[in-house]
Amino acid sequence: MHVTSERRLDDGVLERAFTLGEIPGILWMPASVSAPAPLILIGHPPLGLRRMYPRLAARARHYATEYGFASATVELPGSGERPRWPAAEQARADLRRALEAGEPIDGGIVDALVLPLVERAVPEWRAALDALLALPGIGGPVGYEGGVISVGVRLAVVEPRIVAAGLFAGSLVPAAMFEEARQVTIPLHVLLQWDDEGNDRQAALDLFDAFGSQEKTLHANLGGHTGVPQFELDTGARFFARHLR
Amino acid sequence: MHVTSERRLDDGVLERAFTLGEIPGILWMPASVSAPAPLILIGHPPLGLRRMYPRLAARARHYATEYGFASATVELPGSGERPRWPAAEQARADLRRALEAGEPIDGGIVDALVLPLVERAVPEWRAALDALLALPGIGGPVGYEGGVISVGVRLAVVEPRIVAAGLFAGSLVPAAMFEEARQVTIPLHVLLQWDDEGNDRQAALDLFDAFGSQEKTLHANLGGHTGVPQFELDTGARFFARHLR
Numbered sequence: 001m002h003v004t005s006e007r008r009l010d011d012g013v014l015e016r017a018f019t020l021g022e023i024p025g026i027l028w029m030p031a032s033v034s035a036p037a038p039l040i041l042i043g044h045p046p047l048g049l050r051r052m053y054p055r056l057a058a059r060a061r062h063y064a065t066e067y068g069f070a071s072a073t074v075e076l077p078g079s080g081e082r083p084r085w086p087a088a089e090q091a092r093a094d095l096r097r098a099l100e101a102g103e104p105i106d107g108g109i110v111d112a113l114v115l116p117l118v119e120r121a122v123p124e125w126r127a128a129l130d131a132l133l134a135l136p137g138i139g140g141p142v143g144y145e146g147g148v149i150s151v152g153v154r155l156a157v158v159e160p161r162i163v164a165a166g167l168f169a170g171s172l173v174p175a176a177m178f179e180e181a182r183q184v185t186i187p188l189h190v191l192l193q194w195d196d197e198g199n200d201r202q203a204a205l206d207l208f209d210a211f212g213s214q215e216k217t218l219h220a221n222l223g224g225h226t227g228v229p230q231f232e233l234d235t236g237a238r239f240f241a242r243h244l245r
Numbered sequence: 246m247h248v249t250s251e252r253r254l255d256d257g258v259l260e261r262a263f264t265l266g267e268i269p270g271i272l273w274m275p276a277s278v279s280a281p282a283p284l285i286l287i288g289h290p291p292l293g294l295r296r297m298y299p300r301l302a303a304r305a306r307h308y309a310t311e312y313g314f315a316s317a318t319v320e321l322p323g324s325g326e327r328p329r330w331p332a333a334e335q336a337r338a339d340l341r342r343a344l345e346a347g348e349p350i351d352g353g354i355v356d357a358l359v360l361p362l363v364e365r366a367v368p369e370w371r372a373a374l375d376a377l378l379a380l381p382g383i384g385g386p387v388g389y390e391g392g393v394i395s396v397g398v399r400l401a402v403v404e405p406r407i408v409a410a411g412l413f414a415g416s417l418v419p420a421a422m423f424e425e426a427r428q429v430t431i432p433l434h435v436l437l438q439w440d441d442e443g444n445d446r447q448a449a450l451d452l453f454d455a456f457g458s459q460e461k462t463l464h465a466n467l468g469g470h471t472g473v474p475q476f477e478l479d480t481g482a483r484f485f486a487r488h489l490r
């Protein structure tokens with residue numbers, strides 16, 4: 001891990017931009033750390049870190065100032081400045097065409113769009129976790145939150161250092177991920193936007209039903225994809241506070 | 246309103262048993278009140294106040310000690326020591342028989358069970374509200390929470406002093422109440438137990454969908470009817486704190 005820049009924000013939070021090989025990332029640390037801080041990995045849709053920065057930083061700073069958590073995120077494969085690959089570009093184009101034509105989204109498009117992203121992203125997030133947990137001041141346990149929900153599901157299944165996950169039921173989910181969801185056993189906090197224009201509500205409810213976890217809670221709110229109410233930010237933080245302390 | 250007993254609980258909360266005409270009730274006041282306190286009406290299933298007391302008091306004491314809210318509840322018609330009426334007894338017997346036979350619950354049984362309860366209970370809760378808001382130390386605004394959900398829906402529609410409601414999607418809902426739900430416009434916080442043995446999950450989701458409110462949030466948790474997790478108590482309190490301050 002190579003720190004490329006560092007600055008102290010006005011709330012005292014220390015923000016470090018880093019690269020891990022080719023992959024850019026950001027780490028936010030609480031102003032002062034007495035004991036090693038729990039860590040939250042903040043996931044996001046594949047829209048590029050630069051575009052996602054305001055939302056990610058707002059969450060990280062809330063976690064740091066209110067709960068003393070460290071947070072980190074890394075760029076997804078094929079997003080931001082990272083190289084595209086042809087199959088993903090093709091899948092995105094197919095999705096766009098289907099949406100514009102008002103056609104139902106074919107399962108093949110969803111698979112082509114999401115499964116390769118999961119295959120590529122999950123090992124990178126695990127490598128980032130190795131590097132982050134080796135830093136002074138970060139001790140775990142680790143929570144994961146955010147979309148792409150399939151990345152979160154896979155991480156929850158394969159990465160034992162992640163002990164709780166806050167997932168956003170706001171993306172297309174390949175049929176194969178429903179089977180994987182049954183293998184998830186860590187506590188889950190799932191957000192669902194009731195009127196999410198790009199999402200199938202019943203599929204989101206079915207996915208929630210499929211999770212194997214003994215503790216799972218679904219918070220559904222009125223509104224579209226980006227309309228998650230402000231109060232849910234702290235509800236999610238309190239979920240992590242219960243499980244990362 | 247006639248106060249029949251009064252005691253100071255060990256957390257400083259003042260608990261008053263009262264009667265309003267023939268109707269018994271309980272009021273819980275914060276240990277000290279500088280400004281008139283907001284009021285939460287705590288609803289409950291028709292099982293009798295004596296049996297419900299531990300759960301009601303736990304919620305009221307949390308509201309009083311953590312948020313400075315006053316809380317009150319009254320006995321439902323036909324419950325506890327209050328006189329039964331033959332049609333309600335018949336409807337209960339019909340429900341019991343259908344449940345024991347494993348038969349689907351006929352809409353006629355649900356209507357006979359719930360609609361007369363709503364018709365009788367709602368004017369009583371409104372009368373209680375008149376009396377409670379006349380007491381020193383209670384100023385409103387008013388929230389309503391708890392089951393029977395149809396009572397909560399009717400109160401939310403007809404009682405303008407109630408500005409927010411926390412509802413428990415855990416009881417049988419007459420078809421007519423879905424239409425009434427569309428008329429609800431106050432902020433709602435709805436709890437749903439995902440594996441509620443006595444409840445139809447899809448009907449609960451449909452009812453949530455029907456509410457006309459611009460702010461509505463559904464919290465679904467794994468487990469049966471009485472398994473609402475402890476952390477949801479405070480989530481509900483924070484919902485009221487947002488809307489009653």
